[in-house]
Amino acid sequence: MRKEILELLETDSKLTPYQIATMLGMDKSKVEKEIETMEEEGIILQYSTLINWEKVGNEQVSALIDVKVIPQRGVGFDDIAERIYRFPEVRSVMLMSGSYDLSVEVTGRNIKEVAQFVAQKLATLEHVQSTVTHFVLKRYKQHGVILDKKEKDRRQVISP
């Protein structure tokens, strides 16, 4: 039941418990309660909106930064990850397998701002060995959604 509710909410957080209950053939009050419990348990964290900022003319830039760190005894990568994700400029932090350790997404008003953040805040952190910054040039697909959909409804308006 949880999985089905979550899958619906993940694609459309505007759905009401009543709509979800109808679509899943469940009881409205049960769905309501389940959602509430999942909010309390930290399974549902936020009801957000996926926005194509490019279309708004927003000049914000983002960069993905590969960060190599020296893990610390006892806390491993968690401690340094926390020091990084506390910066409001940081949108996401993930621990990676492969040639670097942390993948950090940073946004700023312009390239200079992001570059400065990396140079002054990120690279200077204790235990950070190196950083490689990749600026995002264009987003095609995000959270499973194609941003500039080319496929339109090409069906005949009425068919048997």
Next chain:
Amino acid sequence: MNVKKANRISPLVKNLPPSGIRKFFDLVANTKGVISLGVGEPDFVTPWHIREACFYSLEQGYTMYTSNWGLPELRKEISKFLYERYGLGYNPENEIVVTVGASEAVDLALRTIIMPGDEVIIPEPTYVSYKPCAVLAGAEPVTVQTSYENEFKLKEEDLNEKINSRTKALILCYPNNPTGAIMEKEDLEGIARIAVQNDLIVISDEIYSELTYKGSHVSIASFPGMRERTIVINGFSKAWAMTGWRIGFAAGPRDIIEEMVKIHQYTILCAPVMGQMAALEALKNGSEEVEKMVTQYNQRRRFVVSKLREMGLECFEPKGAFYVFPSIKSTGMSSEEFAEELLKKEKVAVVPGSAFGRSGEGHIRISYAASLKNLTKALDRMANFLDSLNKNIVDRVMEN
């Protein structure tokens, strides 16, 4: 000159009525800003991996004729599919033919078995093609009405009434277009018995079989004595969202399928190879995508039924396909009036039930092969429409 011209068209064709939805199509096409719930095909585009397999096949040079029967690998996969999903066993060598959509298979089946004067029983409301195809094959179509009260299932007693010495075949289409009705095991048992008793051939169009939301689809071919007299027709259009590819198939006893292949070979030669390659990929790796689409259809189905009931329309629970077939009798309008007014006033297109036969009158067909967003919008508009109708009635009563 004029005399000659008058004779140019065969009366058989001349007398075929134009499709009941044609007129309505023009009306909808000429109205702007319409949300159409009148579309009889998936709103999904064919899953990417299937399209991609088609590109690859073209790169590899698959541009030739295939065997008249269809690609052997595809027939093998079809045989496996029919066995795994419905417990039906057909030899891919000589009991399965790949056709240009399920539509061609219906035509082939009829032309193969019909002799002039034979009667073919067709339950109504019905998909629009069966009657014309039967007529073109030289048969006399005999309709048997199904009703809202029976959830549009074919009832034994109604079928029995229509059978006589000339009855040759019965066409079944469950899950049903336009009603969304399904025939469950206990519903089919009696029908199968009648078919055996009266030596009928059953043409079972199961194109919506994978879109069954309560229990699982049962094929009439799986009943005792039915395999030898059933032509199972299915295809890729609905479940895999592949309408435009035009790939379907027929499976049945060897003696019938072999004769069907003769007509197919002389008229079509073979189904297009690109479509066949795509269909092969669909069967091999497509089940996950099908499952996702079916889940969405099912959610929309529940949503639409509950909305329609909320606005006061009587509506039985359709358990298959992607149609809801509510009654609009409470409005006092005919289905055609209702559909036209709804289009004019609220710009929502539905298909009048009367387009599918006499017992479709008093109903409309709503397709939920549309995004949830569009369904919500269209159903809100429809609720508005019904409200204004009710208001009119109240006003009129007050005036009197």
